[in-house]
Amino acid sequence: MRTPSRGLFAALALTPLLAGCFVSDSGSATDGEGASGGRLRVALAVPPVQALSPYSNDATVLSKLSVAEGLTALGKDGAAAPALAKSWTQKNATTWAFELRKATFQDGTEVTAETVVGALDQAGKAEPKPRVLSDVTLTAKAEDADTVTITTKAADPVLPLRLASPALGILSPKAYAKDGTVSPVGTGTGPFEITKLTGKSKATLDRFDGYWGGKAKAPGVDVTWIADGTARANALRGGDVDIAEWIPTAQAKLLDEDTRHEVPSVRTDSLVLNTGSGLFTDAALRAAAREAVDGGALVDSVFGGYADPAQGLFGPAVPWAADDRVEVTGRAQAATTAQVESKTKGRTLRLATYTNRAELPEAATVLQQQLEKAGFTVKQDVREYTQMEADLLEGKYDALVFSRVTLLDTGDAVAYLASDYTGDGVYNIAGLKDSGVDQAIKSAAEEDDTEQRQQKIMRAEAEILRTDAVVPLVHEKVVQGIATGVEGVLLDPRERSLVDVDTRVK
């Protein structure tokens, strides 16, 4: 007769058998703590969704870890800088010539004009199209062995900026499979080469000795994806990793002072008011909401000091924004509390936000109190973003606490303004239809002089703010956790670079 204990022991005996289930990580676990020989251990926040395909969210990983490069790169000042192309000239409004430098892919083949054209063609053919190519059609042609000419259908003043997008990274022909999938494993041109990708949890990168810019100081990078912010902070504090990106503001205070580094981010959090339907079709109510809301109150509370009070749509991470800022005029007169109460007549303000960014629900609660003081009756709806996106686009809410990257992958602010605030913008949650705004954005989009373009962008910002369709709250700061023994980590407001040739463990 079996006794229960024997049955239980049988279950226990199974445990070591199943210990084989740690397989997914066994390869990189061997070099454990300390013995990593100067390899960088990095914890990233967003696990790969398409096996690091450059046409997905994963593209930024390739540029953050210096795996792949485009023809150009984004300089510190926000202008295009040379990368695989050492120089370029604009031949006419729609044609540009790029002079390639001598470089090798990590699989040993040479970077030639042909391979660059091939890579760009692949990006153009990708379905769905990468964001950066959504509003432009470009044709690349190999002029000679190291010259590529790129022609756009319509004039595109920001083409060099566009080419810096991680989605347009140049990979060796081997990377592009017939079925449309793209693998950056061992096919980039950067100083680090991906040698192994383990599902959505780990990647191993080794130094690529043939990099045109010299050998990287670190022999390799071990990447772990840790989606939970607290776990990321814990990994850094426990010494499991050297670099942990995006430490949540609630955890930042727990890090040692010399390991937390804040960077102004191009992310602006704002209160988007639905001008298309509901309460806020009334400009006076929008103005009342604008007056009632104080983003400054969020900075030290919800964001724990890791934010700047909003100055407009573009914050300190956009270096030219402050100098070119245009004063907002012609705003509607705000309704008084009594007027708000009579105008809303018991209708509730549906205030939406999403749980994906931990700070937003807290911010919404603070805003609710501020709005209620101004006479509104507020009801919150807080869900996961994908659960509510369709409702947002259909205008089912009156207001949304929204966190938005203001410089999209083009590195150019017009793309954001056009998709979010023009009458036919696809991401126009505010439902804004204002000819003044449309014109201002259009004229900025057409401007090809950088200075002028920036000024026009700021003029468009003032036009948008005039309508009160959006009330900027704060400009976020990103906290990067970097262990004290590591130097040369790049603190990039655009979150595009992190580790490069000079990053190393001291």
Added chain:
Amino acid sequence: MSVTPVGADARPARWRAGAGRVVAGTALLTAVALLPWLSGNDPALTVLRARSADQDPTPAQLAAIREQLGLDEGPFTHLAHWLGGLPRGDAGTSWVSGEPVLPQVSTAFAVSVTLMLGALVVTIAVAALVCARTLHLGSRRRLRQGRAGTGAAVLAALPKFLLASLLATVCGVWLGWFPSQGWEGPRSMVLPALALGVPSGAMIGGLLDQSLPAAFNEPWARTWHAYGFRSGHVARHALRRTLAGVLPQLLPTVVALVGGAVAVEKIFNIPGLGRLALDAATAQDLPPLQTATLVLVLLGVVAGLLIQALRRALLGPALRDGALPTLHAPALPRRRSTRRVAGFCAVALLTLVVAGLLRDPLHVDTAARLLPPSAAHPLGTDSLGRDLLARLGHGALRTASVAFAVTAVSTALGLLLGMAARVGAGLTEVVSTLPAVLAGLLTTAVTGPSVWGAALAVCLVGWSPYAAQTAALLEQERASGHMLAAISFGADRRYLLRRHLLPAVLPSVLRNALLRLPTTVLVLASLGFLGLGEQPPTPEWGRLLSENQPYAELAPWTVLGPACALVLLSVLAVSGTASGRGRARGREKVPSLQK
């Protein structure tokens, strides 16, 4: 394994149970396959969002995805295609990543099963500790006082995610004993297994502890003791007798952790099946979601059958021959401390609620952020400077009433389905391993976001532990001698149900339900991100815990208050009913325990 042969009517019964499993599994898979179409939430949009957060949802892009995935073909074509691939070992490719699903799901499954086995070990250890005292005294016939099981109730009320955060911080970061995150070897298994196993162990142990006195009260135990058998021998057989009734609880309590440990998987960064299923579900990525569901269904059925075989082996031929003695608890006098504990909890909770109700739970004061307990804020303030005492007090009534209502409905459902043993068994196994989040998603798909949605979703899956328990206890009760006697005296079914079956089942099921009360509160709150349940800033205990979890280390009082309140509620419920029952039994003047 020596599975006892079952009676002559076993074949059609087994056939029926098998049919129940197939029907339940098929229904569930079909529901999952219909999810995007039911919800009206365009899968092209959610897939696009999962692939690229900044991508503009232009009609052209959405159309491209729709065509790529063949979404216009409708749900049934997809389901058929997916099913067709299964015999070839092909579970399709993920809509988001385009990679084959089967390797992903099997890796995640292996990880989760390993973790679950670790949790099982902890569960067994904790359960053993919880009932050690009863076992020790009972086997020596020195069990003179009943136990309310407050200790078990306290442990079972600990929220797993809070325990996980605590362990990760203290044993992982501060002391450095174990890795605070990751999945790199047996060492990284320790903390998550503890976080998952301790509350489960307390639950299982609490149930065992309650039914052990009945086993020691059986004639054989008295005889053996009088005959001079070693106490260990008696204890082992008493365990064997009671384990049979408690074992089915392992399915919804421990085996369900394979798909239902999302929060702990997140905190420890474990690439398990729960997270995979959740990610797939939010992106409406059907192939991995369907495969994960299928795997969970199969796991539930296999584990269910295993547990059943184990029970049969434990009870032996007595079950088949209808020769089980009844397992009825002796009327042990309750310790006075039980009533005192209940009184203390009641007073404490009442004070909390009254004091809290006098304050404003919604007033945000960003200057008074995360203040430690003081005279002005007796329980401190949260990250927005709201008074925690006020939030606890105002949330008490809503939290408790919803949780009790959900528990009552689940218990009733469980009793009903447990009585329909053969058909119910399949359904119970299938639902047991189903994560509440999946039920929540199916609910939102049908009802849309709603206040009652969370309660509905939890009721949909929450009955399975009670059904499993009812079925197990009824099977034993039906096999007992006095039932045969009652039937031969001409008792009709209603009489049997009222006088024999229900009284045999109810106390244990009730105990189980009360031990699960805190879990219910937390599960209800965990569905908030789907728009189910009360929306913030309404104070509600589960939400208080989850919204303050990030601050657990910086300001421990923000989670300590709600956690203690939950423990108080649970202990009050358990000890209150225990002392109430004790008194009721005292009035009935049941002949006292023969010594």
